[in-house]
Amino acid sequence: MPPLKTDAAHPFVEYIELTSTSLNPQTNRNELHHNGYQPVLRNGGLTQEILDTGNLETLMDFWNKNQNTLNDEEKAYMQARIESATEIDRLKTKALTDIAEGKVTQGPEVDKQGGYTGFSNLKSPGIQSSGHGCWSVSYSMLLKSRGVDLSQEHIRGWRPDRAKETTSSETKMEQESSRSAVSMRMNTDTVNSIDEMGDLLMQVLPNTTLTSVTLDPLLLEGLTVNGKQLDPKNPADTNDINIINQSYDRQTEQFLRNMINKAINEEHSPVSLMVNGHYMTITGISDDQKTVRCEDSFKNDQGTFTKYMTLASIVYLANHERTREDGQKILPEGVKLSWLHDMKMPEYEKRLEESPKIDSVDLNYVKMDENGNMEVSVPTNDVNTSSYGNQNIGQIEGSGINISVTLDMKSLSKDLGGKAVVSPIGPGNKYRMGSYDSYYPKKVYYGKDPALIQELQVGANQLDPNATQHILQNAGVLNNQANNQTDTAQILDGDTTQNMLNSAFVQRMREQQMREQELQNQNNQNIQNNQNMQNQNMQNQNIQNNQNVQMQQNVPNQSQQAHQFDPDLIASLKFLDRKAKSLKRVSLSSQVPHHFSVNALKDEYEAIKQHIKKDKYLESGFPQGWEQRYDEAFSNNPVDFSIQLTTDIVNGFGLQNQAAYYDKNFYNAFMSLKQKMNFAAQNQNNAQVVKGVLDADINNLTNQITKDPYLSKEFFDGNFGTNYNANPYAATKGLLDKIDAVFQISAQQNMQNQQNMQNQQNMQNQQNMQNQQNMGQAQPTANTTQAQPTTNTTQPQAQPTANTTQPQTQPTANTTQPQQPVDEGTMYINQRWEELSNPQRNYTPEQKQQLLAEILAIQEIGARQRQKKVQQPVYRENEVTQLTQRILNDEAFNRLMSNDNYINIVQSKDTKKFVSAIAKTVKDIKKEKKYNIDGREALVQKRCKFIVSRMEATETGTYTDLGIKRGQNDPEYEAALDAIRDVATGKSKTPAEIKRSVDTVKEYLADKMTERSRKFGKERWGQCMMFLKETMPRDEFEAYCKNINIQRGVATRPSSPKYISPEMFGYKKEPVRCIIAETKHRILSGRGTERDYATLIALRNAYDNAGYVDRTATLENDKNRKRFVKSTENILKSQDFRRFMRDVPEEQKKALLDNQCSGLVNYWEILPPVAEGPNRNIVNNAPQNNTNQTVQNNTVQNSVSSRGRSNTTTQRQAPAHTI
Known part of the structure; x- marks a missing residue:
């Protein structure tokens, strides 16, 4: 068998699509539905685990055990995958080594060439080597901009490291559909998205993040104009639709322009552009901001890879439907941008002083500890932001932040002539254009991190070169000359030879040897330096002496030749x-x-x-x-x-000698004059006496100022002489205050005095400790007086001498009582209090709040360090500045500063009271947040409206649409009714406003405790309690009821008619709410089952939108209870519900727990009907030109490449952000 050449460009296998059909009862027609993908594997060949993982050890282990049973195609696949994993492992080791050496990833410098700002030297690596490989070419250019040379073939051979996955087996089974879609996407030549491949970036550039922007085409169904849904078929709506389309295109273009400029000029990164199903890489933007320069993976008509596209044309391709020459329509797919963001991690020793560079829009959502562990945390009540990171779809080593990009509704309304435009489906009634996504690594590394250095050294020491070479040879990565088996693959091309030279294992061994050699050379050099030290010092001294003589001789000449600066x-x-x-x-x-x-x-x-x-x-x-x-x-x-x-x-x-602000003479003149100001203040009404005391020092100080051009510019405006003659005390004080404000002389001297006191005290403490040690010694020391007189000793004396150490019972002039060391932070805080209380400063309110924030920051830093047993806290300027900024943006601080409260704080000059006030404000805010009614706002308002109507229907008083007429009822009742009415009408909806309304009603109830027996008073009292039950947290309401019973003296007598309980106002007597609460508790505690979800859906179908007053159906009736149980069982048996549990992401399922009722009742509408039987269709892996895709191809691609979602392939619909 001839040597097998690996097909590194296509590490792919064949997949089949699992489909099914079901009858649509509305159309009475069978519909085809997608149920997932499955690889075509043979027994004894590749496995699903090998297809999905990029872990090198797993791949090598499989190869060693199964290489003899694999066929040629499977061997080619494995060798391509092993080459890719080996190269990525080498790049990862190199990246970590660079970080350990203190190197920081830098992007290319921005240049201006040919009217474009960007990176003119960044060129396309060539034609894409697979049909849908444009994404890998663009990805390689992003990495190339950071010095990482990774080919498009190696990128397509990458898979996420499944060995690091922590997903449970149950979750894997539940999300098998999404996992199969990811497996198919990575192992076939289909459309991929760079933002879905963020883990590759985490491996080769550990301290770099991936930022992506996705903008979707306009969906008219998501907008209403003057409360009306626009209809493209209605001629009356045509003008408004055209205006909306133009406005949407204009805003899309401007947003793209802003993001491209941000990526190029701020992040120094090229931008991957995906439009019309094809990836290119933006390397520049024109000076007029209308055109971008792109590097493509196909050549243009001129035979180059560089193309130019206007932003307007990109927006048109992204947002508008087009018709091809053959009559087929091409649906718009939107536009996507991706670029790199370097975090620029500081060195390990400076990690407390310097902060990593995090994208400003993500600062509030990213947390990092001192070890480099990063966590993305998004509040659940943030409607515009969410977190993402699903291990099932390959996002294992990072987590992301998804921020909604919304349409400027005011601008759109202005374009429509002032018509009201809202989006009923968007966050805050704003239309969601797309998203701004940032994918952060879960672990980052500080430069020169000792733990990282040790980890790399341990990894290098554990290498076995022979075993490594054997493994790589068996894998076919090295020329396997020692293996005589004819069915073993051999690779003899240049790429694999380079892999041998650059493999991570060999590289680690070489680096370890180099480090050992450098250490040996350094030791030898140190020995040589020690031997030459004395000779060199003597030579240096002689040379210095000769230079001093020569300098003294040449001073006049040098001063004449020196350049004279103005x-x-x-x-x-x-x-x-x-x-x-x-x-x-x-x-x-x-x-x-x-x-x-x-x-x-x-x-x-x-x-x-x-x-x-x-x-x-x-x-x-x-x-x-x-x-x-x-x-x-x-x-x-x-x-x-x-x-x-x-x-x-x-x-x-x-110019260092000339750069000082002032010299010693100026300082002495200033201090001399300042010492006489107390006397001048006592006699300021007698100008002659003051002038007589101050004239000499004033002349001295003014002479020092006038002879220095800088001091003259700072302090003399030409009117000082006149002002001094008119009022010498005021003019002198104004001059001194101005000098003090500019140079901070008094503050510096106070700090110096305190530092001197501290140093003196430390020296005294050391001396006392030495004295105690000397007293405890039996033998005399050099500082003690001997009993026998000699020539060089003194006679015994009754009183201690200067050289005698004896115990003293009374402090002398040279001793001080032991004191605690002065904390630097106390000095800084006192200095700022003095600044705030100085009437001459004329600080603005913002500047005063800045100083108050600095006081809190210094106090907090000191408290943190003292809690860690640090005796002398260290206050770094960078740390104080960062914490000050956080405090200035803090809600509690700004609330405390509101309504000019800072004036009282400044007057008090009490740090402890200030900190206590902040702590109380923080506690109040936390308490208010428990009054959040988001998610059940409509229900609370509905019930409050009913309460208002019942209270207004009481027998006393005349009522109108404007409320109760004044004088008919007591003011407390009117205030309580107004508070409830504000909640009912939505005027009060924030947690703080709700809590104020609750407090108002509580004040009314506190005065009406005895009126419960009266007819109208009892009704009002009960309705107010119902209001508290609806708006207060349950634990607080229960505590409030308990407190009422204590005040009435019936806390231990539940049978008393005066006794009240939460059950009287709906708790536990209302089985629906009780069941929901228990079900929620099980789900949140991780013990929830499918029945719990089915229970929630069944309950909400029947009760969740019904008010507790006007609802007649309850579970107390056997018939209703049986109906509820039957509904739950039907949902459990439903195939739709099973797909709901298996395919819907956990974030969307949480809507069941957050009281978001919209859409939950008809949850099955987001899923295709359940299939009747599986059909197997072969997925076409042949290369295709994306620009020639049909409507059907586009929809299939959308369903495959969507992150973690399964969308129907029969029709295009807007992405579902909530169920």
Whole structure:
């Protein structure tokens, strides 16, 4: 048998489609339905496990055991799969090694060529080598942009690592249909989506995420105009439909433009574009933002792979139905973009100071611990966002965030002339255009992580080169010269030889040998360095002495030859640096308006540019074309760029000695003048006395200022002399306060004094400990006085001398009592309290809240470290800044700051009270969230309307549509009724508003406890209790009833007529709610069964939309109970229900638990009818041109490639986000 050449381009097998037919009772016709896929496998050949897994060890183990029983096609398949897994394993090891060495993944630099901004050097690798392989070509270009060279054939040979899967066997069986669809998609030449292959990225680029945007074609059924559903067949609706289509296309185009610019300019990533069933790769966007440059996997008419497409044409192909020349229609499939996002993980030692780069839209949903374990967490009440990541469809090593992209309804309404446009099926009545998806790895790695380094070293040490070579030879990856079996495959091409050289096993051994050699060389070098150290030091000292003599001789000449910089340049550098750092310190960059920063720094920046242009020596140090690039950088980030610019000029031209803001003489003059201000304040009404005291120091300070151009620019406006003569105290105080505000001299001195006290105390504590040790020793030390006098010793004395250590009972002038070390955080907090209470600061409310947030951040950081037994907490600026930003965005903080409450907090200057107030606010918010009625809002409003009608029907009072007339009832009753009415009308719907309404009703009930026996009072009291039962959390309502019984003195007497219980108001007496609660509990605790789901559906069919007052049917009646049991049994036996349990994702099933009734009653409508008998159709694996697909092909492709969903193939419908 000749050597077998592997078909690496097609690691595919044959699949069959399982279908069935059933009778549609509405049309009385049989319909064909899809039931999954099944590979065509023979006994003793490939297995389903091998088709689905990409784990190299599993593949190699199967090959070693079964290679002699496989036929040629199966051997070719296995060798292609092993080559792919080996190469991916090598790339993964290389990526982890780079991370362990501290290397950070970088994207290509953005360039501008031919009127396009992007990556002109990124070219297509060639023609796609399989019929539907365009996705793998585009994927390879994404990886190539990060330095990962992985061919399209190896990408198509990749499978997810099923060895890491944690899915239970029961779940696998329940979701067999979706698993079979994924298996078929990966093992046949069919349409694939890059966003469904995120695990490949996790393996070869561990610290990189995959971002995808999907925009669907417009579905007119999802919009209503002025409450009316548009009909394309109605001529009266034609104009509105055309306007909606144009507006939808315009918004789609603009969103695509924004995302492409984001990917290229911010993420430095090319963009995979899927439109009309075909993938291309965007490598640039035109200057007019209308055209994109793409790299295709087919050549164009000019014989190149580069194509140009307008965004308008992409939108047309994505959103509009077209007709081919043969008359067949091509349905629109939408558009999809995918690009890479580098997280730029910091080094392990800096993990607490620096944060990874996470997409700003995902910050609130991604959590990461210190070990690099990432978790995606989306609140269940977030209607616009959801999480995804289903191991059954191959998403094992990552998890994702799905954010809805919605249509701008205001703009659409404006285009329609002000008509009301809503979407009855979208989140918040907004039309859902598509989604913004981010797929994050579950594990990321810090640079130079010791655990990662150790893991790589252990993996290298455990290698057996002989066994490795034997395995690879048996797999056909190496030339198997030692094997004489004729039926063993041999591969002798260049690709497999390269695999041998670059295999992960060989690479690890080489890296280990190199590390050992480097360690040996380093040891030898250290020995040599130690031997030469003394000789070198002596030579250096001699050279230094000679240089010093030479420098002293040449000082005059050098000073004459040194370049003289303009003093105004030095002043501008200092001024720009100081103002930029002040902006950065006073407020975070995200809170300072961008235009404010530009205006504040622009004049000095322009002045520095003019100095550079005038000074040829200075300009020679800047690159060619510097001005345009610097202007762009300044306009983008004026604060950081200004700081960097001044630092570069100072360090680059040796201006460090001139860069200080002030010198010692200025500081001494400032401090001298400040010391005399207390006396001046006491005599400020006597100008002559004040001038006599301050004149000399004022002259000294003003001389220091005027001789320095920078200080003059900062502090003198030309009016100081006049102001000083008019009011010397006020003018001097204003000048000193301004200097102090600019340079923070007082604050720095306070911190220095506290630090000196701390250092002195630490030294004293050490001295005391040394004294105690000396006292406990029997032998005298060098610091003790000997009993026998000698020449060099002193005679015994009654009093201790300077060299004698003796115990003292009273503290002396040189000793202090032991004190606790001063916490740095306390100093920082006190400094901010002083800033807030200083009336001269004139801080805005936003700046005051910024300082208060910093106080909380410092307090929290210190508390966390003290809880970990850290004696001296460390406060890093980056950590304080990040936590401050979180606090500023925190709901509790903003609520506490509202209504000018921050003024009282500033006046109190009490950190403990401030923290307690925040804690109380957080507790209140958590308590309010328990009053969330989302999911049952309509039902609560319906019942509250009934309560309002019953209360208004009481005997007392005259009522109108506007409510109770004033004066007819007491104010407490009117307030309670208004509170209930607000909930009934939807005016109060947030948890905070609901809780306020509850509190209002509670106040009324507290005053009416004794009126329960009165006729109308009893009715009102009972209705208010029913309102509390509907709106309060059950545990709180039960506690409230218990408290009432305690107040009435009947807590232990249930038989008393005054005794009340939750059952009186619906709890437990209402069997439907009780059964639902118990069923929910079992499902949430993981003990739910199919009967539990069937029970919920049966109950809701009968009762969930019925009010508890006007409903007549209950389970207390035998007939009704039998009907309910029968309904449950019918649902359990239903084939539709079985498909519902097997195919519907868990996220959609949770709608049964979240009180979302819409659609649940008719749950079977989202599934095709149950099949009567299986039909087996062969799946056509022949290469096809996607642009020539028929309607039927398109619909089949949609059903196969959808993430985790099974859609009917008989008609196209909108994706179902909820059941």
